[in-house]
Amino acid sequence: MRYVIIGAGAVGGTIGVRLYESGQDVVLVARGRHLAAIRDGGLRLDDPDRSRTVPVPAVGSVRDVDWRIGDVAVLAVKSQDTVAVLDELAAVAPDVVVACAQNGVGNERAAAQRFARVQAVLVILPAEHYEPGVVVVTSGPVPGVLDVGTYPTGTDDVSEAIAADLAAAGFSAHADPAVMEAKYGKLLTNLANAADAACGGDDPGFPALAEALTAEGRTVLDAAGIVARTGEDQRVRDEGILVDRPVAGQERRGSSSWQSLQRGTGSIEARFLNGEIVALGSAHGVPTPVNAALLRVAEEMASHGEEPGTRSAEELLAGKA
Structure with a gap:
């Protein structure tokens, strides 16, 4: 092979x-x-x-x-x-x-x-x-x-x-x-990638923003009858399967979406993460305002070549960014 x-x-x-x-x-x-x-x-x-x-x-x-x-x-x-x-x-x-x-x-x-x-x-x-x-x-x-x-x-x-x-x-x-159930669970985790790209994981408002994104995602998947096996990322760390450590003295800087903005690629994956939830929400009558806002902001930042971490989590959660 x-x-x-x-x-x-x-x-x-x-x-x-x-x-x-x-x-x-x-x-x-x-x-x-x-x-x-x-x-x-x-x-x-x-x-x-x-x-x-x-x-x-x-x-x-x-x-x-x-x-x-x-x-x-x-x-x-x-x-x-x-x-x-x-x-x-x-x-x-x-x-x-x-x-x-x-x-x-x-x-x-x-x-x-x-x-x-x-x-x-x-x-x-x-x-x-x-x-x-x-x-x-x-x-x-x-x-x-x-x-x-x-x-x-x-x-x-x-x-x-x-x-x-x-x-x-x-x-x-x-x-x-049942690997797709695990991938749907990972999708819920990855909804925060756009938030990480937009405001950075060290923004004081990031945890609340990430939780709002995930909560919308869970509601949408439940409405769609989709099974999501959540917690795999945390489990493998709790069990010591994955151990995050510095490389040459430097910690990991950001998610894959953060990296896309940092490299100035001109595109970002949010349409296939947050956008998946927005589309399913529309199909099943579930509002997804936070994911829709982050999708818009992430794509705007990518197309304009904006640096990661330049937006405010508080403003994003309030719909003002």
């Missing part, structure tokens, strides 16, 4: 390096300066215990991959890039297994519209990517949790094989027949 990691940023880069180090056949799909840096000198992974640079093969597009029978395409791009990547992938490798190692719950739906074999991956992986050719993961010795199951439910031999390979690479990974 070969792993083609599409999106070699914080999550994809960490997965790719760890699988490569464990002896798996890996190809990264990256772009721009990040791709150039990987090709020139390899991909550097910094974690709490060490830093190393590995010569993982990298290409610039799924069209540049020599697709083989048995390949697994691990989708690790931000959700706003999913559809374009899937359409390109379907044109060159229509029979490939697609594993969605992403936040949100819409990526699997989009993949299942184009591919017969889709795996959902719960991602709890505290990692960062700011510098071309460098990825940082802030948990050790276990870098993250990556549970796998077939979409929409169940497991199969591929789920088991992927989970086993990830576990051998140092992750906490299991085949989970």
Whole structure:
């Protein structure tokens, strides 16, 4: 089995390096300066215990991959890039297994519209990517949790094989027949990503804002009859599976959405996190004013190139930002 990691940023880069180090056949799909840096000198992974640079093969597009029978395409791009990547992938490798190692719950739906074999991956992986050719993961010795199951439910031999390979690479990974329930639970946690990006987690009003976002999300999922297995992120930390530690003396700076604003990418994932709740709320007659406001603000900040942490949590919660 070969792993083609599409999106070699914080999550994809960490997965790719760890699988490569464990002896798996890996190809990264990256772009721009990040791709150039990987090709020139390899991909550097910094974690709490060490830093190393590995010569993982990298290409610039799924069209540049020599697709083989048995390949697994691990989708690790931000959700706003999913559809374009899937359409390109379907044109060159229509029979490939697609594993969605992403936040949100819409990526699997989009993949299942184009591919017969889709795996959902719960991602709890505290990692960062700011510098071309460098990825940082802030948990050790276990870098993250990556549970796998077939979409929409169940497991199969591929789920088991992927989970086993990830576990051998140092992750906490299991085949989970109800992995989408866990991903809906993670969605509730990730609703605060937009708040972190907008005002920063150290804003005194952040906890109240995050709780308001989550409360709306819970109400919406209950109305929609969707089961969300909550608390996985806290559980793995309480059990010592994930241990957040400084890397080179520096703590993790922010969520994936915070990182998007910091890097000035021009886009942000809020449409597929908070927007999922807003859309479901509209469909089921549940008001979602806080998530709608954060979605608007996050997208405005991204499109205008605004720095993260420049808004007030109190004003966002009051609907004044």
